[in-house]
Amino acid sequence: MDKGKGVMGSNARRWAVDFSDNSTSPSSRDVPDPPGFSRASIDQDDSTLSRQKKDAESNWKAQKAWEVAQAPFKNLLMMGFMMWMAGSTVHLFSIGITFSALWQPISALQSVGKIFEPYKDSRVELLGPKLLFIALNLGGLALGVWKLNALGLLPTHTSDWVSSLPPAQEVEYSGGGLNLS
C-alpha cells in the first residue's frame, strides 16, 4: 500500500518512463511521423489533459478549503441555539456550554495552519478561506464572550471592580458613650 502511494504521489517518484515524447524538434526524431498523424494535436491533447487534471485538483482543493472555512458557521448556529437553550442563569449547564463555546473558537484559531494544510497548493488561494474561517471563529468567540457577559461573569461593571475593595480607612477615631455603671 505504502509503495503504491509513493508511485501515485506526484512528488516522490523514483523513476518514470515517459511514453509521450515531448520533443518537438524534428532533428531529434529518427522516425517520421506516420501519415495522418499530427504531433501537435497529441501534444496539445496531452498537456490539456494534465492541466485539466491539475485544475480539477486545485479547484477541488479550493472548494474544500472554502467548505472548511465555512464549517464554523454551522457550529456557530448550533452554539447559538444551545446558548439560547441554556438560559441566562448561572448554573453548571450554562457555564459548561459557555466555556465550550469559548474554547472551540480559540482552539480552532490556534490550529488554523494545520486545518488548511491539506489544501495548500501554489495555485490555490487560501487567504480568503482562512480569513473567513478566522472571522467566523472570532464570531463564535464573540458569541461566547457575549454569553459570558450575559451570564454576568465578565467584569464589565463597576460593581465587579468595587466589590473587592476594602472600606476606606478612617483618619479619626472616636470612642465613648454612656458612663459606665
Place this chain on the structure above:
Amino acid sequence: MAIRVFLIVLLFLSFTNLTYSLYEDQVGLMDWHQKYIGKVKHAVFHTQKTGRKRVLVSTEENVVASLDLRHGEIFWRHVLGTNDVIDGLDIALGKYVITLSSDGSILRAWNLPDGQMVWESSLPGSKASKSILYIPKNLKADKDDLILVYGKGSLNAVSGVDGEVLWKKDFSGESIEVSHIIQSSDVIYVTGFVDSSKISVYGLNAKNGELLENNHAALPFGTFGELLSVSGDMFVVLDEMRSKIVIVHLRNGEISYNQKHISDLTKDLAGQAVILPSRLPGMFALNINSYVLLIKVTNQGELVLVDKVNNGAAVSDSLSISEDEHAFAFVHYGDNKIHLSVKNVNDWNHDLLKESIVIDHQKGKIDKIFVNNYVRTDRSHGFRALMVMEDHSLLLVQQGEIVWSREDGLASVVDVTTSELPVQKEGVSVAKVEQNLFEWLKGHMLKLKGTLMIASPDDLAAIQALRLRSSEKSKMTRDHNGFRKLLIVLTRAGKVFALHTGDGRVVWSILLPSLHKSEACENPVGLHIYQWQVPHHHALDENPSVLVVGQCGPSLSTPAVLSFIDAYTGMELKSLSPAHTAAQVIPLPHTDSTEQRLHLIIDDKQHAYLYPRTPEAIDILKHEFSNVYWYSVDADNGVIRGHALKSNCIQEAVDEYCFDFRDLWSVVFPSESEKIIATMTRKSNEVVHTQAKVMTDYDVMYKYISKNLLFVANAAPKAAGEIGTVIPEEAWLVIYILDTVTGRILHRMTHHGCQGPVHAVFSENWVVYHYFNLRAHRYEMSVVEIYDQSRADNKDVWRFVLGKHNLTSPVSSYSRPEVIAKSQSYFFTHSVKAIEVTSTAKGITSKQLLIGTIGDQVLALDKRFLDPRRTVNPSQAEKEDGIIPLTDSLPIIPQSYITHALKVEGLRGIVTVPAKLESTSLVFAYGVDLFFTQIAPSRTYDSLTEDFSYALLLLTIVALVAAIFVTWVLSERKDLQDKWR
C-alpha cells in the same frame, strides 16, 4: 480572587435554605448549655425520711429552685421576672413551697415535688415597706392553715390551701415600720418601730384579724438596725450610737426594756457593732471588727457573753433537733482552713460537731451558712451545712468533706470577652489526644456503617456518644478553624472565669484580690472586661491578657480599680488602684510593640488617663494626638458632647499620662419633647469586607462605613415609662444617627405613636432597632441603611481597571460626605431582651440577627428580611438577587431558634465572636443560664460537614486504585495474547 469567593458564596447561597436548623442528633455537638441559679438568699431543707432529700433555695437572680441534696442538681427551677424580687421562702403544709416576692405583693405556692405552681395571690397595698413571710405552726382559722404575710403596709392572713386572703389588717395609716410577727396561741403580735425610737405592738386575733390591743413604749434614744427576735417574746436591738444593746421584752403585749453597754460584756473591743441576723433561740451574735460575739439572753433579760470568735465568718439560723434542743452552726477561719462548729444553744461547752474543711481559696470567704441535721444509724445527730461563698458558689459540706459545689456565680455574668488558646507546641503528639490509631479507625468504621445505614441501634448509640465526647473540641490548643477559644467572663461577685468554648468547662477562675473589700475600697464592683494584650505575630511567646475595670462603689465618684489577668493561667499579673475614677474606658485602635492595646480611661472630671503607662504608649498617642476624639452621652440632660484631646493635665502633680480635653461640639435635644433612652455604636472589632453594595442592575451603592457613628433613640418624656402608660398621640420615638467626630446628624427620623424600650444593633452601614408601636399595638423592627452619595459617581469601569480611583484612600469625617438613608419597618411578634448580629472573620458571609426573645431563646433572623430594598412584587432579577417579597411582619421560623429546645433563663446578653473559618460565628448567650453554639448563617460553605465520612472517602479511593491496577494488569495480558496470535 475576591470575585471568585463571592461567586462561590453566591452559588452556595442559591442552594441555601432560608432557615438554619439542626437535626436531633446534632444537639450538643457544637453547643452547650449550663444551668445556674445565682447567689442563694434563703435555703430551706426538706429532708423527710421518705422521698428524695432536697433543699429549696431562692436566689438574688430571682430564682426559686429545688436542689438535690446528694448531687446538687436542679430538680426544678423557676426564674421570676427581674422586678419580682423574692423576699421570703418557706414550706407550708409539708407540700407547698411558699414564696413572697415583689415587695411582699405576690405570694405563690409551688408544689414541692415537681415545682408546679399551685396558687398565686396578689396582695395589693399602697405603702412600700419591708416584707415578711411568716408561716406559723399549727395556727388555723376555720380549718385553714394560715400564712401571715406583711407587705406593702398591710398584714394579710392567707389560706395555705388555696391562697385566698382570709383577713387583712392595714397598717399603712400608722407610721409603724413592722419588723416582726409573733404568734402566741391565738393572738398575733405585730411589732415594729415608729421613728426608730418608739416600739409599738399590735395584738390581733388570729381568727379574724380583729385588733385586740395596741401598746407603745418610747425609748429615750434612737436605735440602729433592725429588731432581732431572740426568743418568743424577747428582742434585741442596738442603740443609735451602736454602743449599747437594748433588750426589749414583750409580755402579753406589755413592753419593757433594759439596756447594756457592749463594753460591759467585753472590755477590749471597740468599734462599730452590728447584730447578725441569725435567729438563735435565746442567743444572738454580734459582730465587732473581725470578732463575732455570741451572747446569751437569759429569761430575766440578762446578757451573758458565751463566746468570742476571732475571724468569725458566718452564723447559721438555729435548727431544732429534738423537742427542746436547738443547734446552730458557725464557721471561723484559721490556718488556711475553715472550721465549722455545730453547737447546742443550751449546752455551750459541748460541740455537736467540729470539722475542718479546706476550701479552694478562689471561692473566697463564707457569706452565708445553712444547717440541716440527719439521724445517723447510731441515733446520733449528723449535720450537713450548705455554704454560700463570697464568689456566689454553693457548697454542701458533710462529714468534713465537700459533697458537691455549684459555680453559681456564673449566673450573674457582667461582661464577656474572648481569648485565643495557646498554639499547639511541637512534641504534643496527635496519638495522645486521639487515643490510638485503632480507636481512630474504629470510630471511622462506625461512622461508615452509619453512612451506609447498616449500623445497629447499639452502633448508632456508640456513634452518638463518640460524637458528643469528641476530644477534638475540648483540647487546650488553638485549632485551625478557630472554634476553640476561651470565653473570659466577669461575674458580679468580682470573679473572673475562663470557659472553654468546646464543652463549657471552667479552665481557670480567679476571685480578683483587687476587687476584695478593703478599707480603701468599700464595695468594689467589676464593671467591664477588655482585651488588653492579644499577641499576634512578633509577640507570640507572650500570653494574652485581659483588663478588668472596676470601681470602689456603686457611684461614679469612687476610684477605679484596674486588674490585669493572664488569659492562659488566670493569674493576676498586676493590679492598679489609681486615684482617678473610671467613667469611660476607650480602647484605642493602636497597640504598642508588645501588642498591648492603648486604653484611655476617662474620669468624672473629664481627664483622660493613658494606659499602659509607658513612654512608648505616649509616643504612639502623640503621633495620633489630633485624631483621637471622645464623646459623652448625658442621658439625664439630653446632651451629647464631643471632645478632642488638648494637652497634658494642668494639675499640681505632674502626670504625663493624663490629658485634658477641649469641647468640640454638643447636640442638645429638646428636653420637653425628647429623652435619650438608648444609644448604640458599631463594635470596634467588626470587619467589613466591601464598601459597595451591588444592586440588581449591576449598579453600585457605596455603603457609608464609619466606626464613628452613634445611633440614638429618643422617646417623648411622657412615653419613657412602660408600655400602656400613654396614648399614641403623646408618644413618639425620634432616632438619630450621629457622627461622633464632628457631631453631624446624618439621619433623623420620627416614629409617631411609638415608644421604647428600644433595642438596637449597629453593624456595617445599617442599624436595626426594635420598639413598640402603640397605634398598631405591636412591636416593630426598623432598619436604616446609610449610603455614601459622594462616592456614587465612581462609575467608570476603566478607572477601576487602571486603578485610578481613590475609594480606598483614608477618609476624614470632616470631608462631610453626602449620605442618604433608606429605611423600612416591619412588625415583629416578640418583645426582645437583646439583639446582636453575627460576626465573621472577614465579613464576607451574610449576616443574621440574633434576637433574644422574651421566652429566653435566641432567634436567628436573616438580615435579608430587614432590607429596605424589599418590595411587594420584586422583579425576576431582584428575586434572583435574594430579595424577599415585602410582608408586613417578620417571619418567626421555629427551626431558626439557635437555642433549639433550650432556654437561656433570664437572658441578658448575646456575644458573637468570629471563628477563623469565614462561614462560622461563635455565639455565647448569658443570663442565669449560659449557652454557647456555633452558627453558620450561609451554611458551612468552606468546610466539610462534621459528619463527613472520611472512611468512605478513603475506601472509595482505595477501591478505585485497586480497580485501576486490576484493569491495567488485565489489559496488559490481553495485549500480550493479541501479539502472540
